[in-house]
Amino acid sequence: MEKQFVIHSQKMAGWLMYKGNKMIKTAQNKRQLGYHIFIFADTDKLHIDMTEYTKCTT
Incomplete structure (x- = not known):
């Protein structure tokens, strides 16, 4: 089983999939x-x- 990481932000989740x-x-x-x-x-x-997402949104 691969390691998993939980994201709480829908915007970040969308960015990561993109x-x-x-x-x-x-x-x-x-x-x-x-x-x-x-x-x-x-x-x-x-x-x-x-x-990268964090740098782009701050």
């Missing part, structure tokens, strides 16, 4: 009802793209 990262599944957020979490394969590329 950049070619593999989303494994979505699920209900158990801590915040009415929200979803986005589960991605935990790869080096995912972390690089997350850093």
